[in-house]
Every structure is written in structure tokens, then in C-alpha cells.
Amino acid sequence: MHNEIEEILFTEDEIQKQTKELGQTITKQFEGKFPLAIGVLKGAMPFMSDLLKNVNTHVEMDFMDVSSYGGGMESSGEVRIVKDLNTQVKGRDLLIIEDIIDSGLTLGYLVDLFKHRGAKSITIVTLLDKPSGRKADVSADLVGFEVPDAFVVGYGLDFEEKYRNLPYIGVLKPEIYS
Ligand SMILES: O=P(O)(O)OC[C@H]1O[C@H](OP(=O)(O)OP(=O)(O)O)[C@H](O)[C@@H]1O
Numbered sequence: 001m002h003n004e005i006e007e008i009l010f011t012e013d014e015i016q017k018q019t020k021e022l023g024q025t026i027t028k029q030f031e032g033k034f035p036l037a038i039g040v041l042k043g044a045m046p047f048m049s050d051l052l053k054n055v056n057t058h059v060e061m062d063f064m065d066v067s068s069y070g071g072g073m074e075s076s077g078e079v080r081i082v083k084d085l086n087t088q089v090k091g092r093d094l095l096i097i098e099d100i101i102d103s104g105l106t107l108g109y110l111v112d113l114f115k116h117r118g119a120k121s122i123t124i125v126t127l128l129d130k131p132s133g134r135k136a137d138v139s140a141d142l143v144g145f146e147v148p149d150a151f152v153v154g155y156g157l158d159f160e161e162k163y164r165n166l167p168y169i170g171v172l173k174p175e176i177y178s
């Protein structure tokens, strides 16, 4: 599988170091609170797992599965709920955990939904931010790395449901995408 990777953008060590720092920031920010951490499946799963191990305060976990890419490289523009939360968000401090913000359509949809459901506060943490892709007016409170205008894979991020299990983030060789 590794010979399908053109370039590694962030190594496993760099991701772990950044994740630890983000975890420490979140610990300070939520001291004495009991936030609901919401992982956006499937891509955020590895990041959420590593991030929350570095958060030293009580935190409840839940998951939302939304999809708009259908395994490909282009957002359909229509965000679909595949699995909703099991938890009430009314009155809760939320920590939305994303692997990447690209067009921002997924996050925009979730923020509107959770505001409508009466969340007390919404904090967004994303491992990757791709500002060049933005179509919706949203931004994260905490960002691990900024990525260039390229379709990235690994550490949760897929192309046609593959590469999520890579421990690093990279770009595929052009012939794999075509
Ligand atoms: O900012 P956007 O352009 O909306 O893109 C970001 C979203 O796209 C990916 O999810 P996807 O819909 O591919 O589902 P997946 O996580 O299950 O792969 C990624 O995990 C983010 O949730």
C-alpha cells in the first residue's frame, strides 16, 4: 500500500506531537466542565482516539456519522446523517472533533443542527484545515495542521474507503486517483 503514496505531508510522530498539544489546550479550556465530545465518523476516529487520551478532564463521547463525499474526491454538497447521536445536546458544552475541514459544508451543517438543538457552547477541533476548499463560512477553534489544495489520505481519511489505516497523512500517486 505504501508504494501508492506520492508524498508524506505529516509523519506519525508529527501527528502525535500535535495531538498531544491540542489535548493539553482542550484540558485547560474545559477544566471543571464535562463536555460532550462528538466524533464525526468515519474519518475522525483515529484522531479522536489519540486526542482524548491527552485530555485530562472528564469527557463524554458520542459519534455522529455524516457523509457527503460517498468515498470519492468531490463533495456532493448534500450532507447526509448516517447515524445520529445517542445523547441530548441541549445545555451541553460540545467539542466537535473532525479530521478535516475542506468545503466546510459538513461542519456548517453540524453547527446549525447543534445550535438548533440548544447546545450551550460549541468548540470545534480539527486535525487538518484546508482553507483553499472553503465554500461555507465556518472555521475551527483549534487546528492541528493546515493542508495545501490537495486531496489527502491516511490517519482516518480515505479514498474509496481505503488508506484510513495509514499512520501518517499523505497524497496518493496521480495514477491511483484516476
Ligand atoms: O468540509 P467538507 O468539504 O464537508 O469535508 C470534510 C468532511 O469530509 C470527510 O467526510 P466524508 O463525508 O468523506 O465521510 P467519511 O469521514 O466517512 O469519509 C471528512 O471526514 C469530513 O467530515
Ligand SMILES: Nc1nc2[nH]cnc2c(=O)[nH]1
Pocket: 069, 100, 101, 102, 103, 150, 151, 152, 153, 154, 157, 158, 159
Ligand atoms: N480523504 C479526504 N477526504 C476529504 N474530505 C474533504 N476533503 C478531503 C480530503 O482532502 N481527503
